[in-house]
Amino acid sequence: MTANLISDLPADHGWRVVVASVGKAAPAASSALARGLGIPAARVVACLYRAPAVLIDGIGREVAQTMVGLLGRLGYVAEAQPESAPAPGPCHLFDVALHIADPHQADAAAEALAGFTGMTVADAMAMLLDPPGVVLGAISAATVAAFRARLPDGVEAIASRPEDARYQLYLGDGPEVIKARLRADLAALGFDGRVGNGLVATGVSHRTARDLWQRHQAGGLLRVVNEDFLRFDLVLHGANGADPQAPEVIEALSVIADMPAEAIPMVFAAPPIVLCSGLTLAGVGSRLPALAELGLDVRAELTTFQRIGLEVLAIGDRAGTEALLRAGGELAVGQSLPACPFSAGRTLPETLARIRRAALETLGCTVRFEEDRP
Numbered sequence: 001m002t003a004n005l006i007s008d009l010p011a012d013h014g015w016r017v018v019v020a021s022v023g024k025a026a027p028a029a030s031s032a033l034a035r036g037l038g039i040p041a042a043r044v045v046a047c048l049y050r051a052p053a054v055l056i057d058g059i060g061r062e063v064a065q066t067m068v069g070l071l072g073r074l075g076y077v078a079e080a081q082p083e084s085a086p087a088p089g090p091c092h093l094f095d096v097a098l099h100i101a102d103p104h105q106a107d108a109a110a111e112a113l114a115g116f117t118g119m120t121v122a123d124a125m126a127m128l129l130d131p132p133g134v135v136l137g138a139i140s141a142a143t144v145a146a147f148r149a150r151l152p153d154g155v156e157a158i159a160s161r162p163e164d165a166r167y168q169l170y171l172g173d174g175p176e177v178i179k180a181r182l183r184a185d186l187a188a189l190g191f192d193g194r195v196g197n198g199l200v201a202t203g204v205s206h207r208t209a210r211d212l213w214q215r216h217q218a219g220g221l222l223r224v225v226n227e228d229f230l231r232f233d234l235v236l237h238g239a240n241g242a243d244p245q246a247p248e249v250i251e252a253l254s255v256i257a258d259m260p261a262e263a264i265p266m267v268f269a270a271p272p273i274v275l276c277s278g279l280t281l282a283g284v285g286s287r288l289p290a291l292a293e294l295g296l297d298v299r300a301e302l303t304t305f306q307r308i309g310l311e312v313l314a315i316g317d318r319a320g321t322e323a324l325l326r327a328g329g330e331l332a333v334g335q336s337l338p339a340c341p342f343s344a345g346r347t348l349p350e351t352l353a354r355i356r357r358a359a360l361e362t363l364g365c366t367v368r369f370e371e372d373r374p
Contacts, residue, residue, distance in 0.1 A: 027118030102154025316364015
């Protein structure tokens, strides 16, 4: 429709169409727009998701204004500009990961992601459950904002510019000769490669991580993870000589862990206990030093790649619990629920474990985590 419309209007030049944001447009609109303009879909998608950007130039004013109207009806935010005006320059691009803080919102988060990208809800959920939950790449700040506006409460989008980020390197199991080559390269860069649990280096710059990935990706053992997307729990392991009744300790835990002052003595009576959960590395950095300064034994424990088992202590809706566990593969067809307490099958990735626990609790079950930290 757009191509015919353009050919029917005066052929004066000197105007452009700038897309400022994807706004509320549906993903399918980009392919329809590409067909209408007669330009490759990849070019249209790159413009839309890296907005503000020039969609098309060298056209007449009337054509540009007509196109802006069309884009607006599709849900995009766009404007017509004379080519004499400064064009949008290259913008910073971000990768985005989602954190499901409220596990009851997982389905809504998957639907929002599917609606934004055009993928199926099942594929969107698979991306959410694949730690660290990276769902979008190389998009502009305007697109990040448009995506965030579609997310339900309780779902957090973390945007990170790859060039500015620091990375963690993980080494999987495989031939020792491949591991030795990577460790030699790490040693030459000043990393001793002995962090533990598969983690061989932290705080790696983008350039170094990229170079190492290019050298060792063929071996299939190296995994590079943006530290901005990692999540941690702050876990209290004990007073470590500090006075739990000291006013400064009570005040710090009340503020940092949002904990009622009257509950604090009970916390010290039964460590370890999670003070704060789902923190980014920046969130850890803003809390841990203050607690350590008080002498408390508090540790930041990575949860992103944690696997967790579920122990069911009591059952509410028995039929619903059986159906849920059977759908998740934790209960075989025809198998009855065992007597409580029982372990609900295999260990699960951290996000999925929280989602499954929330679903069981909605059915009236009492559930606790059986943690297997990396």
